[in-house]
Amino acid sequence: MIDSITRQETRKSGASRPDSSPGLNRCLSGNHLDDTSYYTGHPNTQGTIDQETEHASTVDSEDTDTDGVSTISPEVIDGIEVERDVELGREKTRKSLKSVRDLNLVSWEGPDDPENPKNWKIGRKWAAVLVVSSFTFISPVSSSMVAPALASISADLHIVNSIEQSLVLSIFVLAYAVGLFFLQETFAPVLLGRKKNKLIQETGNQDLHTEWDVPNRTITTTLKISLTRPFKLLGTQVIIQVLAVYMAYLYGIMYLVLSTFPGLWEGVYGESTAIGGLNYISLGTGFFLGTQICAPAQDRIYRALKARNNGVGKPEFRVPLMIPGAFLVPVGLFWYGWSAQAQTHWIVPNIGAAIFAAGTIIGFQCIQTYIVDSYTKYAASAVGAATVMRSLAGFGFPLFAPYMYAALDYGWGNSLLGFIAIGLGWPAPILLWLYGEKLRMRSTFAAG
Structure with missing residues (x-):
């Protein structure tokens, strides 16, 4: 019976399983890396296939319709359902319906x-x-x-x-x-790989595998894929492009403020180096408060939205806190810039700097958690792509800061930065909330 099932390629990872039971197609039961897999075969297979996995009822209720047909929709090309291997470029058609457990899968x-x-x-x-x-x-x-x-x-x-x-x-x-x-x-793939190797030594079963195994992949191929994937994501994924630009801008402004602090406190306010250094406490306070407020608040918001969505979480549930973060950044810049230009009491520009720092760290947290939730398996590459832009901005922004402040002074100079922050930061969360899921569904890398 099993021999009559046509061999399929694995879903998402595209990694073939030459040593596993023939005719099986692996599908993930969710978007998380450690979800239990289930395997499907031809609808025309005669007889009954026992569903030995403990998640069979979940699969039937969540991934099939009333006729038992899988509702996990692969990409459709020329009217044919196609499963695409993102890394190796392979494509295979899928006609699988019934599910059985792969006894050689190490999980x-x-x-x-x-x-x-x-x-x-x-x-x-x-x-x-x-x-x-x-x-x-x-x-x-x-x-x-x-x-x-x-x-x-x-x-x-x-x-x-x-x-x-x-x-x-x-x-x-x-x-x-x-x-x-x-x-x-x-890292789950590494831990399960070690578990697989240990089981092979104990049992002698060479057919054991994990869902992340890629046969015949060399170290050179692995390095090539890992080193080029961040740039591929940056060049093809709209979500990464939008968030990388905004994150880079926040990072660049942060280093611009850090690099110009000594000039303000020692040059304009006439403080000594030792006393002027104490003003960095305001930035540290803003970063600390932003982190400690944002992290638990983000978890509570995510749980609440997930409960309202029938217990199904989405990366877009990380977006709401981006809005207050995007509001605090320009407010802090305006406050800091104009109070510094007016040479008000030293506490006033420090308050503005703290507000700016809090908004910046909130933006960082929301962006990174959204990227990680959206790109799950490729989260490291996605964050790496954003880090490339961020690092370049952190290097470049302090270079033009002296010329900007010389021409516009602290008031209009920081106002210019604030207006750009509004242009980038305010539309971003709205666009992600409205179109983020659609963009993820169209992506071959993101979790749909």
Whole structure:
């Protein structure tokens, strides 16, 4: 019976399964990487195929209509249903209907598998969060603390070589290269790959595979795909293009403000270097408050919208908080710019800078969570594509800041930045809310 089923290619990943049961077509039960897969075969197959998976009822209720026909719609080309392999360019027609379980598929031991990082205890999760968060905290703090005292450190330790002096400032960065090898793995394909290899050694079954296996893929091919995919996403995905431009603009303004802070406080307000440095506390306060308010609020909004949508979550549910974030950025810039030009009390421009910082970090959080939810399997490449634009803006914006402020002063200079922020930031969440799902449905990379 099974032998009569025609071999199919896997859905989404397109990876063929030459060693698995013939005639099976793998479909995902959801948009998440760790969802249990089910396999489908020809409708004309005689006899009855036992649905051995525990998710059979879910598949029948969610993915089939009253006639038992799968409602997961692949791409249609010339009237033929086609499944496209995004990475390798292969296309195969699909005619599958009934579902059976692939006994050689290595997956999690049920939804509560403790080896799945999503099921870690809350303390273990927070420990991982704290370790990773310390990366972004220690780096700027270390460099900012050491740089002003580098001359004194060199004198006290009798360091005369300029290279050795530079190492005092930069050697801690080596920990980034080494420390990663001591972190616990959390990437599902890697964890399941290790589990598969262990089972092969124990059972001798060479047919075992995971849903991410790609036969005959070399390291060269993997590197080529991984290095080019971010640029492919940036060049073809409208969602990535829109969010990357807005994120880059926010990042560029942030570095522009950071680079011009000393000139304002020391040049305009006449503060000393030590006192002027204290004004950075306003930016830190804004970033901290924006993060601590946005993160829990975003989770609550997402849960509420998901409940109203019959328990089905969407990436667009990450969008609503982009609106207050996009409002705070220009308000903060206007406040900061005009109060600085009027040379009001030092607390006034600092309040504006804090408002701007809060809006910026809210925008960052909403953009990154939307990208991750939209591109699931390719989230790292999608975020990497946005990071390319962001880094270029962070490099370029401080270069023209002195000329802009010399021509427009702090008032109109920051107002110009604020008006551009309105033009980019206000339409973006509205467009994503209205058209984001349609754009994802048309994408071969995004989760539909």
